[in-house]
Amino acid sequence: MSSSRTDTLVDVTMPQMGVSVAEGTIVAWRVEPGDRIAADATICEISTDKIDTEVPAPVSGVVAEILVAVEETVEVGTVLARIATGDLGVPAPPADPDAPAPPADRGAPAPPPGPTNGAPPSGASTGNGHRTASDRRRYSPVVQRIAAEHDIDLSAVEGTGRGGRVRKQDVLAFIESAPEPPMHIESPYRPDPVPAAAAPAPAVAPGGLSRMRRQIGEHMKRSLETAAHCTSWIEVDMSRVEEARIRLGLTALSFVARATIAALREHPALNATLEGEEYTVHQDVNLGIAVSLGGDGLIVPVIQGAHELSVEGIGARVKDLARRARARELSADDVRGGTFTITNPGQYGTIMATPIINQPQVAILDLETVVKRPVVITDADGNDSIAIRSMTILGLSWDHRALDGAMAAQFLATVKRLLEGWTGS
Amino acid sequence: MSTMTYLQAISSALRDELRADDRVLLMGEDIGVFGGAFKVTDGFVEEFGTDRVMDTPLAEAGIIGTAIGAAVVGMRPVCEMQFADFISCGFDQLVNVAGKMHYRQGLAVPIVVRLPSGGGFSGGPFHSQNPEAWFMHSPGIKVVAPSTASDAKGLLHAAIRDPNPVCYMEHKHLYRRVRGEVPDGVFETPFTARVARAGSDLVVITYGAMVQVALEATEDLDGAAVEVLDLRSLVPLDSDAILDSVTRCSKVVIVDEANSTCAAGAQVAALIAEKGFEDLDGPVVRVSTPDVPIPFSPPLEKAVLPGVDRVKEACRELLAY
Numbered sequence: 001m002s003s004s005r006t007d008t009l010v011d012v013t014m015p016q017m018g019v020s021v022a023e024g025t026i027v028a029w030r031v032e033p034g035d036r037i038a039a040d041a042t043i044c045e046i047s048t049d050k051i052d053t054e055v056p057a058p059v060s061g062v063v064a065e066i067l068v069a070v071e072e073t074v075e076v077g078t079v080l081a082r083i084a085t086g087d088l089g090v091p092a093p094p095a096d097p098d099a100p101a102p103p104a105d106r107g108a109p110a111p112p113p114g115p116t117n118g119a120p121p122s123g124a125s126t127g128n129g130h131r132t133a134s135d136r137r138r139y140s141p142v143v144q145r146i147a148a149e150h151d152i153d154l155s156a157v158e159g160t161g162r163g164g165r166v167r168k169q170d171v172l173a174f175i176e177s178a179p180e181p182p183m184h185i186e187s188p189y190r191p192d193p194v195p196a197a198a199a200p201a202p203a204v205a206p207g208g209l210s211r212m213r214r215q216i217g218e219h220m221k222r223s224l225e226t227a228a229h230c231t232s233w234i235e236v237d238m239s240r241v242e243e244a245r246i247r248l249g250l251t252a253l254s255f256v257a258r259a260t261i262a263a264l265r266e267h268p269a270l271n272a273t274l275e276g277e278e279y280t281v282h283q284d285v286n287l288g289i290a291v292s293l294g295g296d297g298l299i300v301p302v303i304q305g306a307h308e309l310s311v312e313g314i315g316a317r318v319k320d321l322a323r324r325a326r327a328r329e330l331s332a333d334d335v336r337g338g339t340f341t342i343t344n345p346g347q348y349g350t351i352m353a354t355p356i357i358n359q360p361q362v363a364i365l366d367l368e369t370v371v372k373r374p375v376v377i378t379d380a381d382g383n384d385s386i387a388i389r390s391m392t393i394l395g396l397s398w399d400h401r402a403l404d405g406a407m408a409a410q411f412l413a414t415v416k417r418l419l420e421g422w423t424g425s
Numbered sequence: 426m427s428t429m430t431y432l433q434a435i436s437s438a439l440r441d442e443l444r445a446d447d448r449v450l451l452m453g454e455d456i457g458v459f460g461g462a463f464k465v466t467d468g469f470v471e472e473f474g475t476d477r478v479m480d481t482p483l484a485e486a487g488i489i490g491t492a493i494g495a496a497v498v499g500m501r502p503v504c505e506m507q508f509a510d511f512i513s514c515g516f517d518q519l520v521n522v523a524g525k526m527h528y529r530q531g532l533a534v535p536i537v538v539r540l541p542s543g544g545g546f547s548g549g550p551f552h553s554q555n556p557e558a559w560f561m562h563s564p565g566i567k568v569v570a571p572s573t574a575s576d577a578k579g580l581l582h583a584a585i586r587d588p589n590p591v592c593y594m595e596h597k598h599l600y601r602r603v604r605g606e607v608p609d610g611v612f613e614t615p616f617t618a619r620v621a622r623a624g625s626d627l628v629v630i631t632y633g634a635m636v637q638v639a640l641e642a643t644e645d646l647d648g649a650a651v652e653v654l655d656l657r658s659l660v661p662l663d664s665d666a667i668l669d670s671v672t673r674c675s676k677v678v679i680v681d682e683a684n685s686t687c688a689a690g691a692q693v694a695a696l697i698a699e700k701g702f703e704d705l706d707g708p709v710v711r712v713s714t715p716d717v718p719i720p721f722s723p724p725l726e727k728a729v730l731p732g733v734d735r736v737k738e739a740c741r742e743l744l745a746y
């Protein structure tokens with residue numbers, strides 16, 4: 001496709017997808033050179049820092065060149081492609097004050113000339129003010145509210161009302177059809193293990209770790225090589241939390257998260273990042289929650305501004321992020337900017353772990369199973385007795401480059417105090 | 426429990442109250458010797474005497490005014506308007522004297538005004554009206570409207586025992602057509618709404634005779650689960666029950682037998698628009714009598730009053746929305 005001298009070339013670059021992400025890999029191109037593309041339409045798919053995402057075209061125009069091949073990994077900011085804007089080779093009409101009024105869509109690029117370029121503009125054209133059928137869909141208040149509560153994209157819901165209108169029943173049926181996987185189960189009781197298959201077939205073709213596995217591996221190894229890992233544990237009586245948890249219908253994770261946030265506000269040295277020699281203490285708590293994706297791996301979506309949330313609010317956000325993580329619906333914003341991370345593999349009955357710090361953060365808290373144990377408790381008069389209490393062991397891995405053991409211990413003691421004296425909020 | 430008609434339930438409540446409380450007395454046109462135009466008080470004068478079952482002149486202002494005076498000095502009068510339509514003659518006493526007495530003088534006016542209301546029997550413009558909304562708009566007066574025999578008795582007991590003036594809307598069309606189990610003895614039905622049939626796809630909100638129409642119209646509506654909410658009390662209006670139904674069903678049809686403009690259902694629609702907006706999955710639909718007097722002509726009357734077919738059609742339309 002020839003370009004006239006009025007063309008302007010706009011760069012499409014590898015986006016910055018997270019604080020610690022330096023590079024990304026092209027997974028697929030959606031266009032070829034010469035294709036027209038509308039602003040915000042997907043130009044390519046990339047994979048960065050555990051997130052697979054799409055790169056939108058910054059402008060409408062014609063793809064002039066593609067500079068990075070599929071499977072190639074490049075640094076953030078690298079130019080991936082160029083889009084030509086302008087009048088795209090169609091000669092501009094001579095300026096004529098007596099000419100009839102221009103067509104309404106003159107502001108948008110003219111369509112490509114004739115059959116030489118067969119591909120129609122992809123998706124819904126938004127450049128010329130025409131609206132597609134799905135744009136015209138209107139939703140009743142209750143449908144919008146339910147969709148917002150369950151984070152549903154209503155354009156994906158089939159409508160059975162008049163003229164294809166989405167009724168309340170439709171959106172409820174949509175939710176029904178996609179049941180949420182259960183969150184962590186708190187009970188330590190487990191059914192007998194299923195006997196292992198005689199010769200387990202490899203889940204992945206020999207020699208081929210999945211891309212996510214490779215990336216997790218690189219992250220973990222880099223963290224172990226970078227940070228001076230130490231792990232401290234503290235035993236916490238969760239009896240009051242258990243009572244509140246059952247009453248509010250939340251998981252223990254929400255309470256531990258809430259207490260952790262409050263403790264981070266008291267000990268901001270742990271709500272920090274260390275990159276090279278640059279140690280930054282953060283004001284806001286953006287709390288990462290490790291979510292298992294089953295055999296595929298693990299992802300750490302971030303609750304932005306978690307310090308502003310109640311325990312119920314945290315519970316709702318954790319549930320939402322976990323659901324979207326498992327549905328592979330996380331956006332880049334959902335994984336960026338974490339200042340502290342909690343991991344919670346407690347559902348299998350394990351009681352202690354040495355978690356690996358999520359770089360460039362300086363600490364990570366591990367919540368395992370809550371179990372009933374006989375413990376010695378001392379009453380107000382100093383009398384000891386043995387009681388059955390719901391106990392857990394919180395593990396904190398911390399970076400000895402940024403912190404010392406006393407600070408980690410003080411932080412854990414604060415978390416313990418907040419959980420054991422849980423009074424709501 | 427015993428089975429009674431709606432009319433027998435009203436008689437039973439009056440008789441029980443007269444027997445239980447010396448302060449209770451009845452006043453109205455032809456309620457004594459004749460036993461009432463609809464025979465609600467048939468035989469009462471023999472049991473309770475003319476001092477407690479008083480035939481009055483054809484003067485509604487006089488009936489209500491006298492009742493107010495009696496109530497202020499400690500009696501519990503129950504006035505019968507021969508037809509609800511005639512209340513307009515007693516309007517000033519009810520609205521300006523009874524309704525405002527407590528606010529002006531701090532005095533309770535525990536009167537009940539029985540209003541045989543509604544059409545459906547070719548009674549024409551003076552004998553078929555549903556004037557309840559007039560009194561909803563007038564502070565200080567409670568308004569109740571039973572649709573079943575049991576509620577007819579329980580609401581009348583509660584109305585007589587209430588310290589406020591209460592308009593008791595008894596629907597003439599239900600008098601002998603509705604029959605049901607009624608608990609024995611005195612019992613008070615609270616001034617709250619009742620779920621006449623539970624459902625989840627759509628709710629028909631109504632009261633009085635239209636409850637029966639709504640139940641019949643939605644009994645088998647292509648398998649839809651249609652709720653019917655019987656308001657029972659218009660003042661106070663049970664907004665919690667209304668909004669609960671809206672939350673559950675998200676689609677609402679409101680049926681009034683009264684003329685449409687500013688009817689009780691208009692107030693319900695306003696409440697839903699204001700407080701239930703986020704639960705709505707369609708427009709609030711009203712079915713009511715157009716703003717015309719009720720005609721004598723049977724086919725014309727049938728055409729203006731909301732019937733089973735009109736309610737059915739409105740529900741079908743909204744369900745399909």
